[in-house]
Amino acid sequence: MFMLTKVSDLVQIAPEDFGKASITAIEDNINAKYANKVVQKIGLFICLWDILWTSEGLIGHGSGLVNVNVEFRMVVFRPFRSEVIVARIMSQTKEGIYLATDFFNDIFVPSLELPDGTKFVKEERIWVWKEDDQDMYYDNNEMVRFQVLSEEWHDQTPTGPVDAEDPAAIKQLSPPYRIVGSMKAAGLGCYLWWEE
Amino acid sequence: MKILEAQNALLSNYEVYQHLVDQQVKNKAHNRRVPAQLSTLTTEVITYLRTKPGPLAHQEEKHAYSAASIPLLMEKLREANLRNSLEKGEVLSILNLRPAGVAQLSTAIEDMEERFTEEEQQKIVDITAEVLGRDEPEVVDEENGEEGGDGENTAVPSIENGY
Numbered sequence: 001m002f003m004l005t006k007v008s009d010l011v012q013i014a015p016e017d018f019g020k021a022s023i024t025a026i027e028d029n030i031n032a033k034y035a036n037k038v039v040q041k042i043g044l045f046i047c048l049w050d051i052l053w054t055s056e057g058l059i060g061h062g063s064g065l066v067n068v069n070v071e072f073r074m075v076v077f078r079p080f081r082s083e084v085i086v087a088r089i090m091s092q093t094k095e096g097i098y099l100a101t102d103f104f105n106d107i108f109v110p111s112l113e114l115p116d117g118t119k120f121v122k123e124e125r126i127w128v129w130k131e132d133d134q135d136m137y138y139d140n141n142e143m144v145r146f147q148v149l150s151e152e153w154h155d156q157t158p159t160g161p162v163d164a165e166d167p168a169a170i171k172q173l174s175p176p177y178r179i180v181g182s183m184k185a186a187g188l189g190c191y192l193w194w195e196e
Numbered sequence: 197m198k199i200l201e202a203q204n205a206l207l208s209n210y211e212v213y214q215h216l217v218d219q220q221v222k223n224k225a226h227n228r229r230v231p232a233q234l235s236t237l238t239t240e241v242i243t244y245l246r247t248k249p250g251p252l253a254h255q256e257e258k259h260a261y262s263a264a265s266i267p268l269l270m271e272k273l274r275e276a277n278l279r280n281s282l283e284k285g286e287v288l289s290i291l292n293l294r295p296a297g298v299a300q301l302s303t304a305i306e307d308m309e310e311r312f313t314e315e316e317q318q319k320i321v322d323i324t325a326e327v328l329g330r331d332e333p334e335v336v337d338e339e340n341g342e343e344g345g346d347g348e349n350t351a352v353p354s355i356e357n358g359y
Contacts, residue, residue, distance in 0.1 A: 001209060001292060002206075002207040002208075002209065002211075002212045003203050003204070003205065003206050003207055004203075004204040004205045004206075004207060005199060005201065005202055005203065005204060006199070006200040006201035006204045007197060007198065007199055007200060008197075008198045008200050009197045009198065024228075028230065028231060031230060031231050031234045032231035032233075032234070035231060035233050035234040035237055036233045036234070036236070036237045039199075041202075042199060042202055046212070046237060046241060047215075047216070047219070047234055047237070047238065049215065071200065073204055075207065075212055075215065080285060082285075082306065083285065083289060084289060084293060084303040084304060085292075086247070086249060086250060086293075088247075101244045102240040102241070102243045102244035102247070103237055103240035103241050103244060143247065143248065143249060145293075145303060147303065185302070185303065186299055186302055186303075187299045187300050187301075187302050187303035188303060191248075191249040194297070194299050194300055195296075
């Protein structure tokens with residue numbers, strides 16, 4: 001679920017941070033820039049793990065910033081394919097079930113990836129798995145296990161102004177990183193079903 | 197920014213959890229303020245990892261996981277002489293999910309039925325429980341008390357009622 005990514009970057013320490021120890025200033029700078037950010041094809045950056053190397057600090061002309069080249073490792077959230085992780089059911093529609101963890105919201109399980117014999121109850125807006133005359137409900141806020149099927153990346157780079165009159169041009173912004181999961185196999189779905 | 201190595205190493209949930217908790221303790225001790233989004237995210241990740249059925253839910257009271265338990269688990273799995281060896285990702289999943297039964301183990305291991313015999317599956321579950329501990333099923337005292345009062349259903353020691 002988590003992994004380490006090695007990154008090199010230029011860290012600029014502003015004069016107001018000179019009161020801090022250099023290492024602390026660098027750590028804060030990196031965390032402020034990267035924590036809780038999605039980088040395309042890498043994953044969601046969580047926090048700094050360790051600093052591997054730093055250059056000497058150099059002050060350029062015209063500003064008081066200290067420039068330091070740093071190599072460091074970040075903790076990144078990026079579950080591998082077919083990994084099983086735990087998440088909470090947030091909402092359900094006819095298309096499938098939306099899941100989230102406390103820190104990551106864009107997980108989707110399409111209806112095709114629910115076990116056979118699963119029906120959507122329109123009135124209550126929940127999915128029900130009918131197995132051996134037993135109804136098992138995918139209740140909202142229930143913790144479930146799901147398997148990672150694939151991931152989708154949507155670059156958030158701005159594309160320039162769009163024509164406000166043309167409704168086709170105004171697309172809804174898709175999340176930068178989205179996980180598509182499955183709850184079909186044995187052991188997946190609400191964790192309470194599989195307690196022994 | 198330049199990515200030097202996209203995947204330098206895989207981390208288990210326990211390692212991430214311990215790192216975040218250590219950072220929090222350290223920052224508190226030095227009375228240090230960290231960037232706002234980091235403190236929010238740290239809290240959220242810790243909350244997530246402490247949520248049931250995650251095996252770290254009772255880590256602060258029971259200390260089931262420790263730095264030594266990861267190599268120990270791998271050592272024991274090697275000693276078990278399984279017919280097929282486990283992949284790296286599968287050992288990681290076992291660490292993260294701590295399967296308490298064969299049904300849960302099947303989510304961590306691909307094609308489990310073909311690759312391992314039933315005894316081997318049970319063995320992996322037993323090793324996991326031995327090294328990483330397991331949560332006692334919640335004891336439902338009230339129900340047991342009522343049943344016991346009837347006289348016809350004296351509590352039989354089993355996993356279910358927590359004996």
